[in-house]
Amino acid sequence: MAEVLLLSAADVRAVFDLPAALGSQRAAFAALGRDEARLAPRLLLDGPDGAVAFCYVSRLPGTGAVSKFGSVTPGNAGRGLPTVAALVTVQDPVDGRPVAIIEGEAVTTLRTSAASAVAAEHLALPGASRLAVAGCGVQGRAHVRAMARVRPLDHVALACRNPGTCGAADELAAELDLPVEAAASVRDAVAGADIVVTATTSTEPVVRGDWLDPGCTVVSVGSFAPDRTEVDAGLVRRAAPVVVDHVPTALEQAGPIVAGVRAGHLDPGRLRPLGPIVAGLAPGRESAADIVFYNSVGLGVQDAAAASVIVERARATGTGRTVTL
Numbered sequence: 515m516a517e518v519l520l521l522s523a524a525d526v527r528a529v530f531d532l533p534a535a536l537g538s539q540r541a542a543f544a545a546l547g548r549d550e551a552r553l554a555p556r557l558l559l560d561g562p563d564g565a566v567a568f569c570y571v572s573r574l575p576g577t578g579a580v581s582k583f584g585s586v587t588p589g590n591a592g593r594g595l596p597t598v599a600a601l602v603t604v605q606d607p608v609d610g611r612p613v614a615i616i617e618g619e620a621v622t623t624l625r626t627s628a629a630s631a632v633a634a635e636h637l638a639l640p641g642a643s644r645l646a647v648a649g650c651g652v653q654g655r656a657h658v659r660a661m662a663r664v665r666p667l668d669h670v671a672l673a674c675r676n677p678g679t680c681g682a683a684d685e686l687a688a689e690l691d692l693p694v695e696a697a698a699s700v701r702d703a704v705a706g707a708d709i710v711v712t713a714t715t716s717t718e719p720v721v722r723g724d725w726l727d728p729g730c731t732v733v734s735v736g737s738f739a740p741d742r743t744e745v746d747a748g749l750v751r752r753a754a755p756v757v758v759d760h761v762p763t764a765l766e767q768a769g770p771i772v773a774g775v776r777a778g779h780l781d782p783g784r785l786r787p788l789g790p791i792v793a794g795l796a797p798g799r800e801s802a803a804d805i806v807f808y809n810s811v812g813l814g815v816q817d818a819a820a821a822s823v824i825v826e827r828a829r830a831t832g833t834g835r836t837v838t839l
Contacts, residue, residue, distance in 0.1 A: 515579045515836050515838050516612055516839050517611070517613075517836050517837075517838055518612050518614060518615055518797060518836065518837055518838075518839050519613060519614040519615070519779075519828060519829070519834050519835075519836055520585075520614075520615050520788060520834055520835050520836070521615070521617060521633040521825075521828055521833065521834040522617050522834070523617040523619060523620040524651045525690070525828060525833050525834045526535070526615075526616060526617060526620035526624075526824060528828065528831075528833055529791060529823075529824055529827035529828050529831060529833050530574045530620075530621070530820065530823060530824050531582040531662075532624065532628065532659060532660060532663060534823050534827070535624040535625055535627075535628035535660075535820065535823075536628045536631060536632060536647075536660070536663065536664070536678045537630045537823070538625065538627040538628070538629045538816075538819040538823045539623055539625060539631075539816060539819065539820075540792060541574075541613065541710040542629075542813075542815045542818065542819035542820075543573055543629070543676070543759075543788050543789045543792040543793070543821050544680070544786075544789070544792050544793040544794075545575065545631060545670065545789075545815065546760070546788075546789035546793075546813070546815050547764070547787070547788075547790040547791070547792055547793030547796075548789075548790030548793050548795070548796055550571060550574070550575050550740070550817070551573070551574050551575075551815045552560050552572060552573040552574075552812055552814055553572050553760065553813060554571040554632075554764050554814065555572070556568065556570055556700040556767065556778075556811070556813070556814070557569040557570075557813075558739055558767060560562070560623070560763070561585070561587075563584060563587075563588070563589050564588045564589070564591055564715065564717070565586065565587045565588070565589070566585065566586045566658050566720070566738075566739055567583075568582075568583070568584060568586070568710055568812075569581065569582070569583045569585070569606045570582045570591065570633055570812070570813065570814030570817060571814055572813065572814025572815045572817065572818045573818060574625060574815060574819060575772065575824065576606075576607060576608065576646070576650070577604075577607055577818055577821075577822050578604060578605035578607040578725065579604075579605045579610070579775065579818075580602065580603070580604050580814065580817055580818035580822075581602070581603050581604070581814070582600050582601070582602045582603075582621075582622075582814065583600065583601055583618075584599050584600025584601065584618050584619075585598070585599050585600070586598055586715065586738070587599070588715040588811065591651065593685065595650060596619050596649060597715065598622050598652075598715045599618070599619055599622070599650070600616070600618025600619055600621070600622055601615060601617065601618050601746070602614075602616040602617075602618045602621055602817055603615050603616075604616070604819050604821050604822075609739045611734075611744065611756050612705070612799035612839065613754045613825065613827045614821070614824075614828075615659070616821060618817075621820050621821065622651065622812075622817075623652055623656050624656065624820070625704060625816045625817065625820040626735055626739065626788070626810070626812060626816075627653065627656035627657045627659065627660035628660050629659055629759070629810060629816055630661070630711060630733045630735060630808075630810065631657075631659060631660035631664045631809070632663055632664075632788075632792060633733060633757070633788055633808045634661060634664055634665060634666075634731060634800060635664045635798060635801055636788070636798040637731050637732070637757060637798045637806045637808055638665060638709050638731040638792050638794060638806070639708060639729055639792075639793075639799075639802060640665075640710060641666065641708075642665045642666075642709050642731065643665065643666050643667055643668045643669065643708060643780065644664045644667070644669045644670075644671075644706055644707045644709070645658065645661050645662075645665075645667050645669070645670045645671070645708070645709045645710075645711070646670075646671045646672075646673070646697070646700075646707035646709070646711070647670070647672050647673070647703070647710075647711045647712075647713060648673045648703065648704075648706045648707070648709045648710070648712045648713065648714055648720050648721060649672035649673070649674075649713035649714040649736065650672050650675070650680050650682040650683075650709075650711065651674075651713065653713040653736075654682065654683055654711070654713040655685075655732075655743050656688070657684060657713055657735075658670055658672075658686050658694070659686075659689075659690065660813070661709060661711070662690055662692065662694075663707065665708075667692055668674075668687045668692070668693070668694075669693055669695075670683075670686065670692055670694040670815055671684075671694075671695050671696075671697045671702070671703035671704075671707065671780075672694065672696055672703065673699060673700040673702070673704075673720075674696060675822075676766065680813070681697060681730060682694075682696070682698075683696040684693055686818075687736075699721070700720050700721060701722075702724055704721060704725050704726060704730075705728060706727060707726075707727070707729050708729065708730060708731070709730070709733070710726070710730060710731070710732045710733070710734075711732075711733045712732070712733070712734045712735065712736055712744035712745065713735050713736055713794065714736045714798060715736055715742065716741075716742065716743070716746055716810060717741050717742055717743060717769075718743065719743055719744060719745050719746035719749075720744050720745075720810075721744060721745045721746070722745075722746045722748055722749065722750055723745070723746060723747075723748030723749030723750070723751065723752040723753070723805070724807055726749070726752075727801040728804075729742060729802055729803055729804065730805050730806075731783070731799075731806045731807075731808065732749060732753070732805070732807045732808065732809065733781065733808045734744060734807070734808070734809050734810065735768050735810050735812075736769065737768055737769040737809055737811070738768070738769075738810070738812055739767055740766070740768075740769055740772045741769060741795075742765055742769040743770050743773055744767035744769070744770070744775070745770050745807065747773065747774060747779060748781065749770075749807055750770050750774045750780055750781050750784055750807060751774075751780070751804070752805050752835075753804075753805050753806060753807035754800075754801075754804050754805065754806070755784065755786045755799070755800070755804070755806060755807075756780070756784050756785055756786065756790065756807050756809070757785070757786045757787070757788055757798075757806065757808045757809075758771065758785055758787060758808070758809050758810075758811075759785050759787070759788050759789075759809075759810045759811060759813050760789075760811075760813055761782075761785050761786060763813065764785060764809060764811060765782060765785070765813055768809045768811050769810050771785065771809055779807055787810065788808070821833060
């Protein structure tokens with residue numbers, strides 16, 4: 515029998531705040547950059563109406579194996595349900611028995627936005643102050659909060675599917691005490707932006723390279739599968755560098771990367787992994803005028819780092835409940 519800690523979404527939010535998430539993602543990518551993390555191939559399974567099921571397994575030094583199984587279901591937006599649903603399981607590092615089962619959507623929301631902010635710490639210009647976000651769902655809003663922690667934002671533009679009815683801009687402006695506007699279109703939102711985040715489930719580009727000013731950093735978190743392409747070929751061609759969370763995974767599953775290599779306008783040798791940059795073993799951007807593109811598909815090491823912090827804090831505070839399996 516095993517004593518297993520069960521943590522709900524509310525439990526996760528109680529012990530895993532944005533500073534903790536940022537620290538966990540810095541640790542995850544630094545470990546990956548130093549070749550200290552173990553990462554199994556990421557599994558994707560197509561479903562109906564654009565849905566995708568996924569599974570990650572990873573291990574960081576001193577931790578047991580952590581796995582996450584879940585789904586991305588675009589149709590849930592119309593049902594009033596979260597687009598992402600997942601469970602994270604944690605094993606004991608010595609005997610391999612399960613020690614925790616964690617609601618995964620809350621983990622995914624915070625670790626994904628925190629990882630994007632870590633990327634921006636190393637890739638965006640230090641004075642980057644104008645943020646544009648395409649997508650006003652859970653991830654889009656989380657990314658505004660996370661970017662505000664790592665760059666001195668003084669203007670945020672949100673491009674929502676229905677800008678006239680979306681209340682994200684007003685809500686975030688009040689929460690963060692920042693000027694946040696609802697843009698009429700993605701093109702309007704990215705005009706003059708220093709950082710652009712695409713947080714959609716689009717299979718067609720929502721951002722074009724010729725819309726961007728020199729020095730802009732683009733972070734795509736919705737191009738997580740071969741058929742998801744939030745940016746056009748022009749951006750991939752124009753970007754220097756093209757950074758990914760994990761090169762082998764990106765070559766198989768990051769939509770803009772897969773398309774660029776297949777079309778012959780992206781040499782795989784141009785891809786640079788984020789890990790060594792975070793670990794201080796490789797430079798980030800090389801010129802203030804460079805347009806930098808970062809494509810994140812999501813990695814198991816991110817969940818492993820987040821879960822380690824969550825379980826440690828939950829045990830310390832008595833959060834969650836324990837069951838015997």
